[in-house]
Amino acid sequence: MKHQLSEVKCAVLTAASIALCIVLPMAFHAIPNAGNIFLPMHIPVLICGLVCGWRYGLLCGIAGPVLSAVLTGMPPAAVLPGMAAETAVFGVAAGFMMKTVHTKRLFPDLYISLITAILLGKVISGAAKALIFSAGQYSMAAWVSASFITAWPGLLLQLALIPAVVAALEKSKLIPARYPKKSGRFQ
Amino acid sequence: MGQYMPGNSVFHKMRGTTKLICFFWILTAVLLTDSAAGFFLLFLTAGASIALAGIGLRNMGKTIARLKVFFSVIFLMNLFFFSPEQAWWSCWIFHISPAGFEQGAGVVMRVVFLLVFSRILIATTTPVELTGALEILLLPLGVFGISTGELAMILSVAVQFIPILSKEADQIRKAQIARGAKFESGHLRDRAKSVLPVVIPVFLAAFRRADELALAMEARGYRKTKAQRKQCKFRVHVRDVQAVVLSCAVCITQILL
Numbered sequence: 397m398k399h400q401l402s403e404v405k406c407a408v409l410t411a412a413s414i415a416l417c418i419v420l421p422m423a424f425h426a427i428p429n430a431g432n433i434f435l436p437m438h439i440p441v442l443i444c445g446l447v448c449g450w451r452y453g454l455l456c457g458i459a460g461p462v463l464s465a466v467l468t469g470m471p472p473a474a475v476l477p478g479m480a481a482e483t484a485v486f487g488v489a490a491g492f493m494m495k496t497v498h499t500k501r502l503f504p505d506l507y508i509s510l511i512t513a514i515l516l517g518k519v520i521s522g523a524a525k526a527l528i529f530s531a532g533q534y535s536m537a538a539w540v541s542a543s544f545i546t547a548w549p550g551l552l553l554q555l556a557l558i559p560a561v562v563a564a565l566e567k568s569k570l571i572p573a574r575y576p577k578k579s580g581r582f583q
Numbered sequence: 584m585g586q587y588m589p590g591n592s593v594f595h596k597m598r599g600t601t602k603l604i605c606f607f608w609i610l611t612a613v614l615l616t617d618s619a620a621g622f623f624l625l626f627l628t629a630g631a632s633i634a635l636a637g638i639g640l641r642n643m644g645k646t647i648a649r650l651k652v653f654f655s656v657i658f659l660m661n662l663f664f665f666s667p668e669q670a671w672w673s674c675w676i677f678h679i680s681p682a683g684f685e686q687g688a689g690v691v692m693r694v695v696f697l698l699v700f701s702r703i704l705i706a707t708t709t710p711v712e713l714t715g716a717l718e719i720l721l722l723p724l725g726v727f728g729i730s731t732g733e734l735a736m737i738l739s740v741a742v743q744f745i746p747i748l749s750k751e752a753d754q755i756r757k758a759q760i761a762r763g764a765k766f767e768s769g770h771l772r773d774r775a776k777s778v779l780p781v782v783i784p785v786f787l788a789a790f791r792r793a794d795e796l797a798l799a800m801e802a803r804g805y806r807k808t809k810a811q812r813k814q815c816k817f818r819v820h821v822r823d824v825q826a827v828v829l830s831c832a833v834c835i836t837q838i839l840l
């Protein structure tokens with residue numbers, strides 16, 4: 397039996413994730429400077445990559461911040477290219493790692509994919525900002541500060557929340573189980 | 584969130600595709616601006632656009648005022664940390680210099696102008712019109728084998744999901760307030776903790792709706808095909824041409840200044 401999402405379902409789940417890229421930051425608005433600290437837009441992109449694969453993760457990573465910038469003005473256009481590059485790498489890396497890593501247990505797969513995607517995203521977006529988007533104005537200290545010091549609550553939130561959300565989605569049968577339990581009767 | 588404001592202005596009558604092309608030209612112009620004359624040109628363009636769109640200065644002021652904390656942080660960071668050379672005042676790692684002042688003011692002004700132009704685009708274009716415009720502008724990607732029909736479908740469904748999920752998130756938030764969650768008071772950690780119980784239900788609700796929609800689409804025979812492109816009517820009015828030429832002229836002038 398094939399345990400995969402259909403293309404139509406992947407497309408619609410990606411659309412829901414893109415919508416969440418706009419709705420979720422609005423839910424965090426009660427907290428000052430929440431965007432930089434809790435990184436709410438990264439959560440749907442990573443989940444989309446993990447659940448739907450790298451192609452849809454890439455689309456969500458690019459379309460999420462762009463649509464949010466156009467519809468809500470956040471992130472501001474000056475920050476947008478760097479952020480879109482970061483989220484695009486998140487989506488691609490999460491999907492690719494989830495396809496590659498198979499430890500036969502859901503949570504190790506999720507954590508390996510998630511941590512690799514986050515680190516890759518931070519490194520590549522830092523390089524893109526330093527070399528392309530803010531060439532000459534972006535330092536190593538600024539990268540460490542923005543990616544890890546200011547955003548540590550957001551990183552913790554991602555590591556705690558994303559595996560829990562994916563597990564909850566599997567449990568509620570909204571996505572197929574990665575390692576379906578074999579029924580004892582037919583073994 | 585920026586909302587569509589019904590109206591009868593020149594901008595409202597313009598095609599979504601034209602407005603999006605103009606927006607990209609202006610976006611490039613704003614990012615290229617680094618002189619006082621350039622900022623003055625942007626000021627004139629923004630003023631004329633606000634007047635033509637009929638949005639109102641108060642409305643625009645509210646949009647900008649919402650981000651006052653962000654603007655202050657960006658300005659102060661640049662002012663204190665940008666450059667220690669020829670500093671007006673120095674203390675430990677903090678240096679207030681003319682270059683820092685110039686950099687901070689420049690960044691804030693660029694963001695304000697981008698906010699103003701994106702607000703004009705959103706206030707005068709319906710979400711459906713915007714998606715249609717994106718679909719038309721994405722058509723060339725078909726050459727590389729990318730399914731623009733699927734891409735446009737995803738973007739269109741995403742735009743239609745936003746108000747539904749927003750309402751759902753609000754309902755979940757109110758339910759959590761009823762259970763004692765404190766979103767607008769208390770320590771940062773408490774407020775972050777109160778947001779957490781909202782996130783998982785919002786995801787489950789969003790994916791449940793997506794699941795139902797996907798099921799309905801599959802049941803009605805929706806399949807990914809190349810021939811899912813809707814017919815585009817390329818009727819171009821004089822005002823569309825004028826708008827593209829003007830925005831292009833602003834961009835070229837910025838490069839020359």
